Amino acid sequence: MNRILFTYIRLGLVLLAMVVCPSISYSQYAFNIPSRETSRVIEYNSIWVEVSGKLALCSHSEKGNINLTVGGGKAPYTFKWNTLETSQNRTNLNAGTYTVWITDSEGKVHEQKIVIQPPFPLILNPVVKKDATCGSGADGYAKISVKIGRNDYEPNSPDYQVTWSNGLKNVWEADNLEPGVYTVTVADKYNCDTSVSFEIKSASEGIQVSKTIENISCSSDSNGKISLNVTGGQPPYTYKWNTGATTKDLSNLSAGTYQVQIQDSKGCSFQSAYTISASSTITLSETILQPSCQGNSNGEIKVNVSGGKAPYTYLWNTGETTASAKNLGSGTFSVKITDASGCQVEKQFSLTNESNLQIEILDNRPVSCSGNADGGISLGVKGAKGKIKVSWTDSPSDQLQRKDLKAGVYTVLVSDESGCSVSKTIEVVETQSLTARIESALDVDCAEGTVEGVAWVSIQGGKEPYQITWSTGSENSREISFNKSGTLKVTVKDALGCVTETETKVDFPNTNTQGSRLDFQYRKLSISSEPEVQVKEEIVFESEIAPEFIAWEWNFGDGQKSSDKDPIHIFEKPGTYEVSLTGFDMLGCSSIEKNTINVLAPTEMLVIPNAFSPNGDGLNDTFIPKLRGISSFTLEVFNTWGEKLFTTTSLESKGWDGTYKGQLSLPGNYLYKISFITPDGISQTKTGGITLIR
Structure with a gap:
């Protein structure tokens, strides 16, 4: 061990000398040791080189490699290494300095020196740690540091890369650690790394929890349950769920993740999360065939079901029970799908006609005067698919606007590229025909015995203003006076130039009924020696009416009337009745004659x-x-x-x-x-x- 450590120290001192000592020459090209092995770039005026590859060794068993990217000068290039190799790139290299001479096609030469760094020891200091207070607690602590490493001796080196097994990165200390075994890996600038493992222990037994979970069958249900069995630590326990609940167990749960924190009487805690799952949600995709034309029922909806639990049952609002609903027109349709677990999903679809061909009447211009040909039709088409074809029953085609039409009925047929067609019948009418009618009346003063004739014209249709000419010579007056019998004529011309004529005969009376004879008598219908009028007896009223009276009316005083000239009347009750006869002449003037009749009750x-x-x-x-x-x-x-x-x-x-x-x-x-x-x-x-x- 001492020999190996000495070797690493000696290599490190040699490398340090190489880095610090300026005795190694790189000709007129200067370069810096890169922070990453693939980022060394050498530039010069004519030929330039970019060096990449594995330029440092992590152990003596590893081999390095050099990759060159060459530009500038004039290709092609030739390569000659100090090891007599002539390839552009080198592999399976030991640590050392490698020199390459690059010559372009014009004879220009570029010399490049490249160093493969030897292994350098990466040694960590012992881990400084503090155990957790509880077996289920998360208050442990650990700290690591580098004793010897390449980044500390080479200038301009980046920070070490630190990776913790619990997910932390590039930090030297970690707290809030739960009891357990952790591993930390430290890598130097050339990704040479070393690892250390340690254990965070607990001062006391932690809380142990086992669970029983009842999942739900349908994703829309809320009947899941979580039941916990808690041991260890120091009872009693308190519970705090992320739902706000404080009970040990939860029920009526929907699908999802539920987190709980359990704490014993000593303050030690345990945290965990539990998932309530459901069978996968039933999802639908559909294939829709729209109905072709308005009013057609050749649409179809086919649904494809995934998720849930097969087999599935189908119920459409049309009554169909298969995966497809056919023979559909435009409208809204829905399907309810139930899987083997009883879970349901419902979806609604809207079908519209591929062609909703419709004809709109934009203008229907009437013929101005009877017999003219100045009517017109203007149509609009909407809802068509593609181009349309237009035909009329009176021959013209491809016309939506018609003019110079006579009054009559016209039918148009429009079809589109879907094969749908629609027709419409339009009636071109004459502008309301100009008509005129002469009406007359007599203005009679019965008291004075005077009569004045009045005639007026009633005009309908046409277009105002009207020009009015009477046969009497009067113009532009709707009303005139007359004082003799004869024929009145009037001519009316409207603003469109339409003309109408009309005439009528008028009578002017020359009779006066003042002083004309009006009288009546009455008698019993049956011959009787008794002159008195009895109830239920038939009484004949005999009138004397002058010819000047053209109408008359009897009033018998008992609520009954008659328009007969010589009526027969029966009085139903005894009493005194005033009987009157009123005569009317042709001017509406009247005269009246009255008599009183005493009607007696009958004797046996x-x-x-x-x-x-x-x-x-x-x-x-x-x-x-x-x-x-x-x-x-x-x-x-x-x-x-x-x-x-x-x-x-x-x-x-x-x-x-x-x-x-x-x-x-x-x-x-x-x-x-x-x-x-x-x-x-x-x-x-x-x-x-x-x-x-x-």
């Missing part, structure tokens, strides 16, 4: 004939009592043997006609029975005989 009356002769002469042909003031009755007829021949309960009945079962009854005596109810509500019965005369 029952008149029974004692004979009748059914011979068809219209007189006394049936047997029927005369009734008045009776609300209901029943008539029965019997022969002398008590056989019933006839019965009726109708107040409108014509009575017995002298037949029985379709046969004529013999002349003679018969019996009757009449039951009735008086206006006072009293029921009465009358019987007697009747003679049938033939």
